[in-house]
Amino acid sequence: MKGDSSAHRYCPPPGPILPPPSNIESSHVFISDALLKNTSWFDSSTFAIKASIGDVPVINYQHWGKINSAGSATKDLFNTKFRLASVTKVFTVLAVLLSGDKIGWEDSITKYIPGLEAALYKDVSISALAGQTSGLGRYGYVSDLSFLPTFSPKILGLTPINTTLPGCDPFPGGTVCTASQVLDMFNDPNHHPHSPNSVSLYSNIAYNLLGQALESVYPNQSYASIIKKLIFEPIGMQTAGFDTPSASDEAEAILPLSGQQWFAAPFSNFDPAGGIWATPDEFHKFAMAVRGNKLLNAAETRKWLQPRSFLPSYYQLVGAPWEIIRPSDLKITVPRPIDIYTKSGGVPGYTSYLVLIPEYDVTITINVAGDKATPALQTLLPTVIKPLVAYADTQARQQALAKYAGTYRGASGSNSSLVLTIDGGPGLKISSFNMNGAPVVAGLAAMRGIPVASASARVYPYDTDAWAEGKQVWRFQLDGPMATGNTWADLDCASWNFGDPARYVGNPLDILNVKVDSNGKAKEIELVGWRSTLKRTKD
Structure with missing residues (x-):
């Protein structure tokens, strides 16, 4: 059943070429300590990987790194909290979609946030904010170099000036901007959106606006309480939330040790962009709910997965907020593009990935904590996806042979x-x-x-x-x-x-x-x- 792409190039219609495999009874080992132990980050990283084909779990892998975080290596890592970082954006968009009777997908954001300068923001729609085509910059005040005490303007040939920014939202855990200060920032010419609905530019502050839009249509409710009511509670994410876990309870979460510069502090105004803490079990439960159309129906989910813009790569597109990849090195019988819908999250100390592969009904979630969380995740993603897709492809063909x-x-x-x-x-x-x-x-x-x-x-x-x-x-x-x-x-x-x-x-x-x-x-x-x-x- 091997494909012969050299002899003939097939052009199947859009969509799956066979039904995904079902009722998998897998004893296959997709990932192991032996496979990863020679990497530079393995010993110092704590991570959990879960994957399913249909409703069947096929990967449940956890690894406690050497003393690199507060936490007990005797505890089940799948029930220990990690920061999801920017995967939170998936929750924010889903909450907007679940509020479709209150928030119009193509409405201007000015409809929901009084005080935004209408002339500047009238073309910035909810969908543009969700799909990273709003024309807004990345952070706003966050990470402005003037807030860094160790930064010297001379390094970049900058002329030293007195700080004129309000000094709020400089970094997680810093002074939080008030609502009026946030509005002033968005109306500041230095932060105006540029050419909405043109090119993609990753923006966290776009999601701050989506969080405010949600709060405007649910009076007297915070963004966190809205997410809890619309998503956490219906699917049983009982411990997930936005509050930083207590450092006194080492078993509750993976937290930095003294001196480690991990972003474990509250995100406050940036909660809609990256503030969720959840266990790997809860994270996977959420991913399975999306895959299984538990919150949106099938048609709504498919619409949500559609790309919104292109990138300067043959293999990547941008959704809302999906990061869609189509790798060329998958070991499948019939070489063709396979749409892989992902959302990554990354801040110092924490990385995560949510992966959906509808062609094979595959769901993957990865949580990593450690000083080398980013290189760890970059290695883990293809290490997990490639053998899992190859296995699912073989199973789908074998089952189709028997069934049809x-x-x-x-x-x-x-x-x-x-x-x-x-x-x-x-x-x-x-x-x-x-x-x-x-x-x-x-x-x-x-x-x-x-x-x-x-x-x-x-x-x-x-x-x-x-x-x-x-x-x-x-x-x-x-x-x-x-x-x-x-x-x-x-x-x-x-x-x-x-x-x-x-x-x-x-x-x-x-x-x-x-x-x-x-x-x-x-x-x-x-x-x-x-x-x-x-x-x-x-x-």
């Missing part, structure tokens, strides 16, 4: 049959397809102007919202006229333009309704356009 491959025949005397197989290409290959004695694939190819002698077709999952117990919807499509070698910009890969190619008296010719048994194994296929049903044979 075979011969389906019409009633006696109809001379109608369909043969499905699994080969080195995407989806289910149609090896033979005859209806009332007519070769269907050849006939459709002739109608499309494709050489009949080389015509082939495949079947792909479709309209999964219509899938129900005992019934699935699939779509078959002729393989595109792609040969070896590449056309400019892959313009010959236009499969998204060839769906629903023909109908007969209203019924689509490319839709197959598959009836399955309680184990998901196909029993018969209804060919909607032919108004006929073919039953799977036992041979």
Whole structure:
């Protein structure tokens, strides 16, 4: 079942090429101490990794680093709090989406924050703030060099001047800006948004505005209480919150030791951008709730995952707030882009990652604490994703072979049959397809102007919202006229333009309704356009 990309380039339609694997019974070891022990950060980093395929846990890995943090190595790390940092942005956007009856996705932020200069912010929408295209800068007052006591302007050739900033929000744990000071900052010409809805620029203060918008539509409630009510409580995140865990309770959280410059202090105004503390178990529970459409329905979740802007990379896009990657080195049978929806979080001392891979129904969460938390996370992400995707790909193909491959025949005397197989290409290959004695694939190819002698077709999952117990919807499509070698910009890969190619008296010719048994194994296929049903044979 190995793909042969050198002999043929496939152009499957958008979406999954096979159903994701289900009911995994995995004893496979994806990650181990032996795999990581030679890294420069392993001994000094404390981290937890959880991963699932569907609802089945496949990775539960924890590692306590050598004395690098307050905490007891005898405690279950999965129930010990880490700072999620910027993964908090996912919670903030989700809270906005859950408040759709109160906050319009394309509304101007000026509708929710009186006092923002309308002329400057009228084009800064809620969606632009969430999708990092608001045109706002990164931090506001936070990290301004004038606040750093050790900074010398001469290092950069700057002329020393007396500090004119209010001195608030300089860093976590510092003096917190009042509401009026925050508003003054946003209206200061030095912090005005530039060309909203153009290029992506990562902004934390954009999320401060989203937090204020939430507070404006939930009177007398703080941002933290809104997140608790809309997200934490419904999915059972009982200990998650925004308050810095007590240093006196070493078992409650991973906290810095004396002298370590970790950002463990309260984030206050920046809570919507990165303030959540949660255990790895709670973090994974949240990720699974997003994957399983527990808070938004399936259509709303898919809409949320859509990209908002591009980056100067072939492999990265930006969502709200998703960081979407499409790695080229995944070990899968049919080489193709796999959309991996991530959100990273990182402050000194803490890093985290939330990962969703809908193609394979994979959910991953990673929490790291330590002085080398950033290089640790950068190594862990591909180390976890690549073998997990390869395994899920193999399982999906093996399950599809058992569930769908075979011969389906019409009633006696109809001379109608369909043969499905699994080969080195995407989806289910149609090896033979005859209806009332007519070769269907050849006939459709002739109608499309494709050489009949080389015509082939495949079947792909479709309209999964219509899938129900005992019934699935699939779509078959002729393989595109792609040969070896590449056309400019892959313009010959236009499969998204060839769906629903023909109908007969209203019924689509490319839709197959598959009836399955309680184990998901196909029993018969209804060919909607032919108004006929073919039953799977036992041979």
